[in-house]
Amino acid sequence: xxxxxxxxxxxxxxxxxxxxxxxxxxxxxxxxxxxxxxxxxxxxxxxxxxxxxxxxxxxxxxxxxxxxxxxxxxxxxxxxxxxxxxxxxxxxxxxxxxxxxxxxxxxxxxxxxxxxxxxxxxxxxxxxxxxxxxxxxxxxxxxxxxxxxxxxxxxxxxxxxxxxxxxxxxxxxxxxxxxxxxxxxxxxxxxxxxxxxxxxxxxxxxxxxxxxxxxxxxxxxxxxxxxxxxxxxxxxxxxxxxxxxxxxxxxxxxxxxxxxxxxxxxxxxxxxxxxxxxxxxxxxxxxxxxxxxxxxxxxxxxxxxxxxxxxxxxxxxxxxxxxxxxxxxxxxxxxxxxxxxxxxxxxxxxxxxxxxxxxxxxxxxxxxxxxxxxxxxxxxxxxxxxxxxxxxxxxxxxxxxxxxxxxxxxxxxxxxxxxxxxxxxxxxxxxxxxxxxxxxxxxxxxxxxxxxxxxxxxxxxxxxxxxxxxxxxxxxxxxxxxxxxxxxxxxxxxxxxxxxxxxxxxxxxxxxxxxxxxxxxxxxxxxxxxxxxxxxxxxxxxxxxxxxxxxxxxxxxxxxxxxxxxxxxxxxxxxxxxxxxx
RNA sequence: CGGGGAGUAGCGCAGUCUGGUAGCGCACCUGCCUUGGGAGCAGGGGGUCGCAGGUUCAAAUCCUGUCUCCCCGACCA
Numbered sequence: 001x002x003x004x005x006x007x008x009x010x011x012x013x014x015x016x017x018x019x020x021x022x023x024x025x026x027x028x029x030x031x032x033x034x035x036x037x038x039x040x041x042x043x044x045x046x047x048x049x050x051x052x053x054x055x056x057x058x059x060x061x062x063x064x065x066x067x068x069x070x071x072x073x074x075x076x077x078x079x080x081x082x083x084x085x086x087x088x089x090x091x092x093x094x095x096x097x098x099x100x101x102x103x104x105x106x107x108x109x110x111x112x113x114x115x116x117x118x119x120x121x122x123x124x125x126x127x128x129x130x131x132x133x134x135x136x137x138x139x140x141x142x143x144x145x146x147x148x149x150x151x152x153x154x155x156x157x158x159x160x161x162x163x164x165x166x167x168x169x170x171x172x173x174x175x176x177x178x179x180x181x182x183x184x185x186x187x188x189x190x191x192x193x194x195x196x197x198x199x200x201x202x203x204x205x206x207x208x209x210x211x212x213x214x215x216x217x218x219x220x221x222x223x224x225x226x227x228x229x230x231x232x233x234x235x236x237x238x239x240x241x242x243x244x245x246x247x248x249x250x251x252x253x254x255x256x257x258x259x260x261x262x263x264x265x266x267x268x269x270x271x272x273x274x275x276x277x278x279x280x281x282x283x284x285x286x287x288x289x290x291x292x293x294x295x296x297x298x299x300x301x302x303x304x305x306x307x308x309x310x311x312x313x314x315x316x317x318x319x320x321x322x323x324x325x326x327x328x329x330x331x332x333x334x335x336x337x338x339x340x341x342x343x344x345x346x347x348x349x350x351x352x353x354x355x356x357x358x359x360x361x362x363x364x365x366x367x368x369x370x371x372x373x374x375x376x377x378x379x380x381x382x383x384x385x386x387x388x389x390x391x392x393x394x395x396x397x398x399x400x401x402x403x404x405x406x407x408x409x410x411x412x413x414x415x416x417x418x419x420x421x422x423x424x425x426x427x428x429x430x431x432x433x434x435x436x437x438x439x440x441x442x443x444x445x446x447x448x449x450x451x452x453x454x455x456x457x458x459x460x461x462x463x464x465x466x467x468x469x470x471x472x473x474x475x476x477x478x479x480x481x482x483x484x485x486x487x488x489x490x491x492x493x494x495x496x497x498x499x500x501x502x503x504x505x506x507x508x509x510x511x512x513x514x515x516x517x518x519x520x521x522x523x524x525x526x527x528x529x530x531x532x533x534x535x536x537x538x539x540x541x542x543x544x545x546x547x548x549x550x551x552x553x554x555x556x557x558x559x560x561x562x563x564x565x566x567x568x569x570x571x572x573x574x575x576x577x578x579x580x581x582x
Numbered sequence: 583c584g585g586g587g588a589g590u591a592g593c594g595c596a597g598u599c600u601g602g603u604a605g606c607g608c609a610c611c612u613g614c615c616u617u618g619g620g621a622g623c624a625g626g627g628g629g630u631c632g633c634a635g636g637u638u639c640a641a642a643u644c645c646u647g648u649c650u651c652c653c654c655g656a657c658c659a
Contacts, residue, residue, distance in 0.1 A: 012608060012620070013594050017652055027593095037651075143583095146653090270658060287659060310657060327656085334659070342659030369659065396657095489618065524619040531619090542618060552618085 001482070003517045006044050010529050020216040022465035023148030025473050029532050031481075038145025038153030042457075045533065048481035048513075049460045050156065053188075054135050056478060057158050057454060060183045064176050066131045066160060071113045073137060077103035079112045083432045088323070094141045106139035111429045111451055114161040119435035122163055122447065128437060129169055131176075133160035135456060147216065149461040150417065156457040162450040165437070167426070170448035174206065174424045177452040181210050181420045184454070189476045190466050193416065195221055196231040198314050199423060206424035210454075211416030214465040221416045222397050226409035233413065234314040236397035237404045240359060257365045257381050265344070266374040271307035274367070274376070281378065282307070286366040288345045288354075290329035290337065293322050300329050300337050303394050304347050304368075305357035310396040316355075319392060344369040346377060347386045356388035357395050417462040418455070425449040464534075473534030474557050477581045483507075484514040484573060485535040487526045489542035491518050496541050499566070503539070506570045512577065531556070536580045537573060555580055 007030075014024035017034075026032045031046030042050060058068065077095070080086035086093070086105070093105045107113060114132055122128060138157045145153050162173035178194075185192050190212055197209040209232060211221055220233035231237075268274050275282045285307035292298040303311055313325040320326070331341055337352050338345045346368035347354050360366060360382065367378045382388070403409025430436070430447040439445050455462075460479060467474045477483065484507055486500045497518060504514040515535065517526050523542070530538050540552040550563040553576055564572045 009592095009609085010620095011593060015593065016588095016595090019653085144653095287657095289657085289659065313656095328658080331659090338659090340659090345659050487618095522617055522619085522621065524617090524621080527619045529620085540618075544618075 001513070001515050003515060003519050008043070008045060010532055018148065020147050020150070020465065021468060022216070022461045022473075023150070025464055025468060025532065026148055026461055029473065032148060034148075036153075038142055038151070040149065040152065040154075040457075045481045046460070049475070049479050050457060052479040052481070053456055053460055054158070056187050057135065057184055057456070060180050060187075061133050061158075061160065064131075064180050066133045068134065069114075069117070069132050070134050070136060071107070071110050071117065073107050073139070074104050075107050075113055077105065079116060080105060083112055083429055085112070092140050092142070094139055107136075108138055108140045109451075109453075110134070110136075110159055111161065111425070111449075112433065115429050115433045115435050115449070118163060119430075119433060119447075122435065123437055125165055125437055125439050125445075128447070129162065129164045129173060131160060131162040131173055133158060133452075147218075147461075149457045150216075150465075151218070152457065155455060158454040158456050160452040162452070163430075163435075164448040164450075165439075165445070167448055170424060170426070170450055171206070174422060174450050177422050177450065178208065181422060181452070181454070185210055185212075185420065187478045188459075188463055189478065190463055192419070193221060193223055193230040193414075195223075195416070196235055197421070198232060198234045198318070205426065208422050209416075209418050210420030210422075212419050212459070212462045212466060213414055214417050214462060215415050216465050217415035217417040217462075219416045219418055221414050222399075222401070222411040223414055224403035224406065224409040224411055227403055227406040229403050229405040229409065229411075231397075233396060234312065235318070236401075236411070238309075238312075238359065238393055238395045238397040239402040239404060240362070241400060241402045241410065257379050257384075260348075260365075260377045260379045260381070260385055262370050262372070262375050262377055264374060265376045268343070268374075268376075270343070275307065278367075281367050284363055284365060284367045284378070286360055286363070286368050286380075288347050288369060290334050290342075290345070291316065291326040292329055292333070293320070294324045294327045299352070300333055301353040301355060301389075302337075302347055302350060303355045303357065304360060304388070305395050306359050306363075309357065309359055309398075311357075311394060312396045315392075315394050319394070338369075338371045340369070340371050340373050344371065344373050344375055346371050346380075347388075348377065348380065349386075353389040354386065355394055356382065356391045358391055358393055359395055361391060417458065417465065419459045419462055420452075420454045422452045423450060425451055468534070471528075472532035475534050475536065477536055477577070480535050481533075482515040482535045483512045483537065483577060485530045485533065485538045486514055486516045487523070487530055487538060487540045488516060488518055489523050489526070489540065491520050493543055493546070496543065496546055499546070500541055503541075503569055507573060510570075510574055512573065537576055539569065539573065 009030045011028045014028050018024040018027050030043045032040040032042055034040055077086055093108055095105045097103055135158045139154050142153050145151050164170035164173055192212045195209050195211050197207050199207045222233050222236040223230040271287050274285055287307050289303045289311055290300055292300050317325045334342050365379045365381050367376055368380050370377045399413045401411045427446040430449050435447045436444050464473045488496050488500045490496055500516045507514050534556050536556055538554040545551055549566050551569055553562050553564050
């Protein structure tokens with residue numbers, strides 16, 4: 001491909017709305033261009049990266065027996081009403097009417113569509129298992145799109161849906177996809193972790209996320225330093241490594257904690273204020289938070305946890321079986337149940353459900369709000385002074401917590417970009433949509449499902465978030481838009497251009513795609529652009545080298561330079577590329 | 583939804599307070615010159631200053647309304 005014959009332009013400055021580096025580089029190199037918030041055009045070079053990644057996905061999935069289909073982007077309302085998601089998905093679904101007044105939405109995910117596609121054809125146990133995939137544009141009406149392709153409204157996704165006879169078979173399909181995803185992301189040669197995760201609005205019980213490690217990632221992950229344990233912080237179990245020790249008197253069983261007493265804490269509103277004013281009480285400070293399920297007429301409940309800990313709404317959602325995260329009670333509601341505004345609330349004397357985080361249970365006594373403005377209570381003892389409805393893990397895990405899989409391991413927090421997600425769904429969709437088959441002994445059985453997604457467009461940018469330097473992108477071989485970038489320094493020299501063209505032709509016969517920069521530009525411009533675009537190998541053909549019979553090879557990653565005799569360019573290029581791939 | 587900021591050439595910005603011919607850098611076009619790390623000189627093209635209304639002899643600038651975009655925020659008991 002010649003630069004002059006494609007549409008390639010570069011910017012020295014990034015548009016002011018590009019927030020993270022990978023997005024700036026993508027825009028500067030013309031890989032993407034924003035059309036509207038969260039909606040992008042792919043330029044020819046960006047498209048090549050996209051296509052290469054799609055190729056990898058397709059290869060690994062077809063290898064494992066998946067069937068490629070392509071479903072529509074526009075879905076009728078009735079389809080989504082079958083599963084109740086027309087309303088449950090809320091604002092995320094972009095809905096609109098056609099000229100006849102019929103409602104449609106843009107496909108945000110395709111569980112309904114695929115189930116509809118197969119439910120009348122998959123009738124016999126002989127038809128199962130089957131696993132379908134598609135690579136297609138999704139639309140989700142994100143509240144706040146950002147970071148370019150990372151959180152777009154319109155994006156390209158590979159989604160797959162498995163249909164199985166029973167749960168064991170479905171779990172087998174799950175494992176196949178899990179392994180396929182591993183194979184796919186391994187080929188990118190980037191750092192990623194497979195983490196335990198929350199199922200979110202897709203639903204399901206068994207689920208893993210594939211997270212590409214990057215500081216700009218939107219997800220907080222907890223990873224172990226010794227085992228392969230890794231979890232999204234949303235669901236990571238919180239296990240203290242140095243629980244507060246009971247005093248020796250406590251251990252002997254003597255009731256050393258005196259009755260609780262009130263003390264004045266005027267103008268101290270937050271736990272932070274209390275910590276500052278009473279540093280010696282810091283480990284005993286306990287906060288009482290009030291929540292309710294996100295639906296009308298929901299009951300208020302309290303969560304009690306250490307001042308230093310953060311509540312984890314996802315855990316609450318999962319423990320209580322809510323369909324969504326609980327929401328904070330308003331100040332008025334807090335006053336209604338405690339008699340006092342937030343700042344001095346405590347668990348004593350409440351007649352609502354109180355959920356006690358297990359981080360509190362080791363404390364001999366605690367300090368809580370007195371439910372009286374400007375007062376707190378100390379020497380409060382759990383069980384004696386107030387009772388909890390239930391004790392559980394309701395808090396966020398934090399750095400230094402114990403690895404749930406290996407007691408000697410410690411967790412640390414890293415950030416990740418979710419590029420893949422696998423779910424075991426069970427029958428939650430097939431049941432609602434009546435997708436059934438007949439067993440050998442003629443019984444009607446509900447089909448077991450799984451669903452599996454890869455954010456294709458997100459991944460190519462996420463990769464660059466990890467692979468770049470101050471000069472630009474550094475593409476991994478697997479998805480690099482081109483493998484070789486030939487800079488012809490003197491385009492008026494016909495011989496040089498001819499040489500570049502024949503080199504491209506030869507390389508292409510080895511499957512090595514090449515971009516020839518044939519612009520009439522000064523060398524510096526070409527080198528800067530080559531660094532920005534970041535293809536693995538740059539070959540410089542200049543008049544000086546040509547007269548000496550050599551070309552210069554530069555590997556993008558480490559800027560290693562070697563001189564190569566013109567006659568050996570092809571073999572050497574193949575050799576260098578193989579070296580880079582390692 | 584709340585808070586903050588911004589809409590002026592393809593991109594990055596100044597000009598707005600204090601009304602008076604629409605500016606700068608990059609990019610683009612022409613010519614000369616230059617050619618191994620974003621050269622130089624000269625000339626040039628491109629704007630209904632987000633939109634609507636108002637004030638004024640005169641509005642990018644002041645007033646009113648409106649739209650759009652961007653950033654931050656759902657840890658406080």
